[in-house]
Amino acid sequence: MSARRVTIVGAGPVGTLLALLLARRGWHVQLLERRADPRRVAAGGGRSINLALAARGLAALQAAELCARIGPELVAMRGRLLHDERGACSFLPYGTRASEVIWSISRERLNTLLLDAAAAHPRIELAFLMRCVDVDPQRRVLQLQSGDGETQAQPFDLLLAADGAGSAVRSALVRRGLSRALEAPLEHDYKELGIGAGAAAALRWPREALHIWPRGGYMLIALPNIDGSFTATLFLPRSADPGFAQLRDAAAVRAFFAAHFADAAEAIDDLPGQFAAHPQGRLATLHCEHWQAGGCVGLLGDAAHAIVPFHGQGLNAGFEDCLLLDRLLDSHAALEALVRFERERRPDAEAIAAMALENYEEMRSGVRDPRFSARAALAAELERHFPERFIPRYSM
Ligand code: FAD
Numbered sequence: 001m002s003a004r005r006v007t008i009v010g011a012g013p014v015g016t017l018l019a020l021l022l023a024r025r026g027w028h029v030q031l032l033e034r035r036a037d038p039r040r041v042a043a044g045g046g047r048s049i050n051l052a053l054a055a056r057g058l059a060a061l062q063a064a065e066l067c068a069r070i071g072p073e074l075v076a077m078r079g080r081l082l083h084d085e086r087g088a089c090s091f092l093p094y095g096t097r098a099s100e101v102i103w104s105i106s107r108e109r110l111n112t113l114l115l116d117a118a119a120a121h122p123r124i125e126l127a128f129l130m131r132c133v134d135v136d137p138q139r140r141v142l143q144l145q146s147g148d149g150e151t152q153a154q155p156f157d158l159l160l161a162a163d164g165a166g167s168a169v170r171s172a173l174v175r176r177g178l179s180r181a182l183e184a185p186l187e188h189d190y191k192e193l194g195i196g197a198g199a200a201a202a203l204r205w206p207r208e209a210l211h212i213w214p215r216g217g218y219m220l221i222a223l224p225n226i227d228g229s230f231t232a233t234l235f236l237p238r239s240a241d242p243g244f245a246q247l248r249d250a251a252a253v254r255a256f257f258a259a260h261f262a263d264a265a266e267a268i269d270d271l272p273g274q275f276a277a278h279p280q281g282r283l284a285t286l287h288c289e290h291w292q293a294g295g296c297v298g299l300l301g302d303a304a305h306a307i308v309p310f311h312g313q314g315l316n317a318g319f320e321d322c323l324l325l326d327r328l329l330d331s332h333a334a335l336e337a338l339v340r341f342e343r344e345r346r347p348d349a350e351a352i353a354a355m356a357l358e359n360y361e362e363m364r365s366g367v368r369d370p371r372f373s374a375r376a377a378l379a380a381e382l383e384r385h386f387p388e389r390f391i392p393r394y395s396m
Contacts, residue, residue: 007032007142007156009132009169013107014301014318015162016114020064021326023123031124032144034131034163039112049192049231050223051110052077052210052312053103060319063326069113074103075224081209082367087263091209092373095395096380102210102312104223135159135172137294158334159297160325162318165286167303179290186283186308188218188360189244190235193274197228199267205230212363213261218242219364220261232264235364244280283308285353291342295335300325305349310360313352321345355393 004027008015011033019029035041053061053074061067078101079093094100118124129147136142142159145151161169173179205211207228213220217240222232237243242260247253250272257265265271286306291299301318324345328337366372379392 004028004157005030006158006160007154009142009159009161010034010163010167010301010303011115011118011126011128012162012164012301013110013114013315014322015160016111016118017060017064017066017319018160018162018300018322018325019118019124020066020114020121021060021322022329023118023121024064025326025330027123029124031118031126032130032132033126033128035128036147037115037128038108039115048107048233048309049194050104050106050225051309051315052223053105053110054312054316056313057316057319058103060323063323064117066113066117069117070105070110073105073109073113073226075105075226076101076208077104077210077224078208079210080363080367081206081211083211083213083261083263084368085215085260091206092367092376095392096383100395101208104210104225106225132161132163132168135161135169135297136176137173137178137297140294140296157296161297161299161303162301163303165284165302165306167299169297170288170299170303173290173293173297173299176293178293179288181289182287183284184287186285186357186360187240188235188237188283190233190281190283190309191244191275191278192281193232193234193268193271193278195222195230195232195264195267196269199269200224200228200230203263203267205267212367213264214364214368215260216365216368220264221363222264230267232268235360247275250276285357287353291346292338295338298325298334298338298341300341305353307349307353307356308360309356310363311352311356313356317349317352320348 006022006027007030008019009032011031015031019031023029061070079091082090119126131145132142133145134143141153141155143151143153161167163169170181174181207224211222218236220232220234222230224230239245242256247256253272253275257271285308288304291304300321302314307314325341328340332340382390383392
């Protein structure tokens, strides 16, 4: 394949992995990021501290030969550890085989490893503090704003947008009538709270599990970090009873946690302080009508199909996008590759979006029903006897 030039907007995990895969094909990649280099400037709070990587995401990292670097950063999670109201715990494995695990990784470390690899690649030109503010697919020109506020026009051959759920490229396509986008917000928000390694060890929390405190209408979860600490996330309605709106002061926060998550409350250092300082994040599912325009602009990752995080698959799906688009570009011209990418990928994106919403119900409520473990045991038996015909949803 002859050398090609591509501009990628967004040096988040999806944009950076895509840059690495395309550069491996001999393409010249310009990777533009609106923020300062996160390896030098600490990022502001907001998105999750750690996330779950699964086989789908790892397969894409493997294609970029990054697994050896990422391996030491991973903590295996072999199943869900449920904490009930009385503090008793029960374990629900993810699958019947030892290999059926998902992996917790620090978002910051993952980004750093990807950016280090991109910065070291001779065919990737990385530019930070470069915000894309507009794209004109007809003229093949994008408008960029640099850190000092200067705006400049830049021509492009092919532009791939991995600029996240609030994508400026998607907005430009919508403004020009080339796509439509609908964000379906969730009525529940989230807030992250850190749990120190010492506190987790004192409570003898097993590290190799995703901990869940399912409480029916809401839940707390905690993912392990490699240093033995955990990052907990509270998912709670914004304004119902109970809801974030009621947790206005330290006393209300303490009382709520003591009543519903007593063991976790013990482990979270300065709970009211963290609660007041950490942002309350919003969640939504994005439905975007067209993922490409003019055969020269394509959307992928959260920019095309942001979902709620309850299957831990948003980034995994974005990484899988990179793998598919890279393979299609191998044998098709850009226009054809972008059209095929959207056609092949959309049903999968819609499926995981719906399953992610369903899984919130399962995590916060379904797992408390004794019939849930009975169903899981039945699914495991069916898989054991008919592996060609039955695969439990979680294994898929
Ligand atoms: P982003 O990570 O949003 O990156 C976009 C990048 O583009 C950023 O660097 C941004 O600064 C840059 N950018 C934005 N606008 C511009 C612009 N105009 N010009 C230039 N650059 C721009 N997924 C999982 O697979 N597993 C999990 O366990 C998981 N947990 C999650 C928990 C929570 C609470 C949330 C909110 C999400 C979770 N996700 C998880 C989803 C995951 O975070 C996203 O799917 C993933 O970050 C998408 O990657 P991305 O690169 O497409 O977008």
